[in-house]
Amino acid sequence: MAVDKREHWGTRIGAILAVTGSAVGLGNFLRFPGQAAKYGGGAFLIPYLVAFLVVGLPMAWAEWALGRYGGARGHNSSPGIFRTLLGSRKGAYVGMLGTLMPVMIYMYYLSVEAWCLAYAWDYLTGHFARLGTDLAAIENQFLGFVGAGQDGILFGGAGVSRMLVFLGFCFLTNTVLIYRGVNRGIERFCNLAMPLLIVCALIVLARVLTLPAHPAHPEQTVANGLGYMWNPVKPGQTLWGVLSNPEVWMAATGQIFFSLSVGFGLILTYASYLKPDDDVALSGLTACAGNEFCEVVLGGMIAIPAAFVFLGPSVVQSPPGTFGMGFVTLPNVFNQMPLGSFFGFLFFFLLFLAAITSSLSMLQPSIALLEEGLKIGRRASVSILAFITGTGCLFVAYFSKGFTALDTLDFWMANFFIFIFATIQSVVFAWVLGIDRGMAELRRGAEIRLPRILPFVLKYVSPTYLLAIFCLWAWKNLPERWEAIVHPPADGPPVVLFSVLLILAVGVFFALIVNVANKSWDKEKPS
Amino acid sequence: MTLAGWVIMVLACGGFTGLLLWCVRKVVVTPEAPEHLHSQIDIDTHDKE
Numbered sequence: 069m070a071v072d073k074r075e076h077w078g079t080r081i082g083a084i085l086a087v088t089g090s091a092v093g094l095g096n097f098l099r100f101p102g103q104a105a106k107y108g109g110g111a112f113l114i115p116y117l118v119a120f121l122v123v124g125l126p127m128a129w130a131e132w133a134l135g136r137y138g139g140a141r142g143h144n145s146s147p148g149i150f151r152t153l154l155g156s157r158k159g160a161y162v163g164m165l166g167t168l169m170p171v172m173i174y175m176y177y178l179s180v181e182a183w184c185l186a187y188a189w190d191y192l193t194g195h196f197a198r199l200g201t202d203l204a205a206i207e208n209q210f211l212g213f214v215g216a217g218q219d220g221i222l223f224g225g226a227g228v229s230r231m232l233v234f235l236g237f238c239f240l241t242n243t244v245l246i247y248r249g250v251n252r253g254i255e256r257f258c259n260l261a262m263p264l265l266i267v268c269a270l271i272v273l274a275r276v277l278t279l280p281a282h283p284a285h286p287e288q289t290v291a292n293g294l295g296y297m298w299n300p301v302k303p304g305q306t307l308w309g310v311l312s313n314p315e316v317w318m319a320a321t322g323q324i325f326f327s328l329s330v331g332f333g334l335i336l337t338y339a340s341y342l343k344p345d346d347d348v349a350l351s352g353l354t355a356c357a358g359n360e361f362c363e364v365v366l367g368g369m370i371a372i373p374a375a376f377v378f379l380g381p382s383v384v385q386s387p388p389g390t391f392g393m394g395f396v397t398l399p400n401v402f403n404q405m406p407l408g409s410f411f412g413f414l415f416f417f418l419l420f421l422a423a424i425t426s427s428l429s430m431l432q433p434s435i436a437l438l439e440e441g442l443k444i445g446r447r448a449s450v451s452i453l454a455f456i457t458g459t460g461c462l463f464v465a466y467f468s469k470g471f472t473a474l475d476t477l478d479f480w481m482a483n484f485f486i487f488i489f490a491t492i493q494s495v496v497f498a499w500v501l502g503i504d505r506g507m508a509e510l511r512r513g514a515e516i517r518l519p520r521i522l523p524f525v526l527k528y529v530s531p532t533y534l535l536a537i538f539c540l541w542a543w544k545n546l547p548e549r550w551e552a553i554v555h556p557p558a559d560g561p562p563v564v565l566f567s568v569l570l571i572l573a574v575g576v577f578f579a580l581i582v583n584v585a586n587k588s589w590d591k592e593k594p595s
Numbered sequence: 596m597t598l599a600g601w602v603i604m605v606l607a608c609g610g611f612t613g614l615l616l617w618c619v620r621k622v623v624v625t626p627e628a629p630e631h632l633h634s635q636i637d638i639d640t641h642d643k644e
Contacts, residue, residue: 080627110603295596298604346627354618361615365608515625 074144075250077341082255084351087338088358089258089425091329092265094180096363097419098394101297101371102387103323108310110300113364115311115320120360122529124324127490128356129518130497130526131330132348133510135339137501144340145437146333147582148589153496157586164578165489166333167437170430171453171578172481172571173332175460176474177430178242181423182234183214183395184416189234191402191412201403203396210395215468219561222465235465239458241424246431247450250341254428261421262358268418269366275411276374285380293376296384297368314540321537326482327363328356329429331490337433349514362422370415371398378404391471394419431457437578441585456574463570467563476567479549487538494534498527 077083104112138149146166150159190196199205213231215222222229245253282288301307310316325331339348371393376384378401388397402412431453438449467473497506503523511518519525556562596604 081622084622110600113603113607291596294604295600298607299597299600300603350618350621350625354615354622357611357615357618360611364611368608515621 074142075341076343078251078255080346080351082259083338083342084354084358085262086254086258086429087335087355089262090334090338090429091327091355091359092362092422093426094184094390094394094419094423095323095327096359096422097367098371098390100323100327100363100367102390102393103319104368105296105372105384105387107316107319108301108305109296110298111307111310112316112320115317116324119321119324122525122533123321124328124330125353125356126522126526126530127330127494128328128335129349129352129510129522130506131335131493132339132352133506134493134497135336136342136344136346136348137509138336139340139342140344143440144337145440146336146433147437147585148440149336149340150496151586151589153501157590160582160586161579162492164582165485166336167433168575168578169332169481169485169489170334171434171457172460172477172574174427174430174457176464176477177423177427178238178461179214179235179464179474181420181427182231182238184420184423185238186213186230186234187395187399188413188416188420191409191416194409196399196412197403197409199403201400203400206399207396215465216470219467219469219563222468232465235461238424239461242427242431243450243454245428246435247446249446250432254432257428258425261425265418265421268414268421269362269370272411272415272418273366273370275405276370279374279377279405282377288377288380290373290377293373293384294369296376297372318537318541322483325486325490328359331486331493333433333489334429337436338429345513347513347515349510349518350516353516374398374401437581437585441581441588443588456577460570460574467566469560469563472563473567476564477571480568480571487534487541491531491534491538494526494531498531503527
């Protein structure tokens, strides 16, 4: 009798916490409140909820089911799973996107993770308190730390820059944890990190909700700050005016998508480590609910009200982007808060935990491919991946000016390809595997009853909705991005082009691995 | 914050908190399914025809 030597999750809760950890990231605590405040507060929740119900949750369920389906047939990697699903060697190349995207995202996400850790450390050691409430000083500290002023500046000083030290620490931590494996590394870490993250967030939330009004501006209360997040419309707007704006729908769908980690191929790989009869319906719902709790309840109640109390309405009327909110606005808020160093440390430590549980999940799909495809052990696969990701992380850290490299990788991987891969998964689940087989797979071992409308949503609504939003988004964004590639600036290196070439190089590498893997799988079991 | 804002906040936060608590309770109280042997009817031969 053959013995299944593949790795498996130790417990169902471990698998759920790992997937939730993968989904919960900086976007929950920084991007969501900024987007909601920018796009009409409470009104934003309507397209957000619609996107959750028609794309986010159904796609998450589909990805869980596809992952377990592949795992039951001996595959943990996205190429292997897609080869099985499409019944063809070409399927493995389609599935390659599920390994390419997480690795490319990891290359810049690790920098952001390092910023969070550095900020937590600086609050713990009292460094940030010394900056006081001087917004310019805080902004300069951030831009200097990340090297936003000049390419290569992080590598050019007398010693190793602090940013590189924190980046190196994060890189090593991720590498060690991923080397320990799914059960002993990822699961054990998430079992500790996720509850700790929630506790940190609840403490910061309790502090924010009990803040007194600003002494000089009595109207700057927490309740009024919450109004910018939750009032249905801003003064001068109408509900219909907000809802008839396609940009709001695109923003809400994008937020749901990135937040739930749907379409990356991460859930696909994580779910493949389930046992064939493990439930995926309740597990998928629980992971989504955990992510939404962190995003709407915790993320929606911390950043905007706190910023309003200390900095006034201007900062929440036109909120800064994710980085501006996290690394400039909120440090200024914590510096004005009693015991600000402690709460600042807690906040950035929880962001670090959110980031590391996400970055870990980005490595596992490639590890699975290298192990499966090249038939090599974990040490060799981790070494190969560490070399590739290390090179990419250094690339992003070197081309730090204006975050150009980071932004380019983010645009193509976490925006463009994620829509494409999600649409492919949606079509594969409903039309290639077939909605009846897909639903049967989803129902196997299910511990909750799935909605009767789900097959209809998965077959028609999700793919159509995805395609419509993607076309709108591409029409609005692609021309400008294409211009940036073909017409680089004359006063510096063509960083956008270099970044796209990096994506192509890693893509070619994975295509070669998939080619070898295909030959190996052909020998085992022809498709 | 307006009354409508309070209502939306309570519904959104209460809804997602309630959903999470319900899910966690269900996960905790439901025993994990043991791996069982499949009958012939469960076996997927991967045949497309």
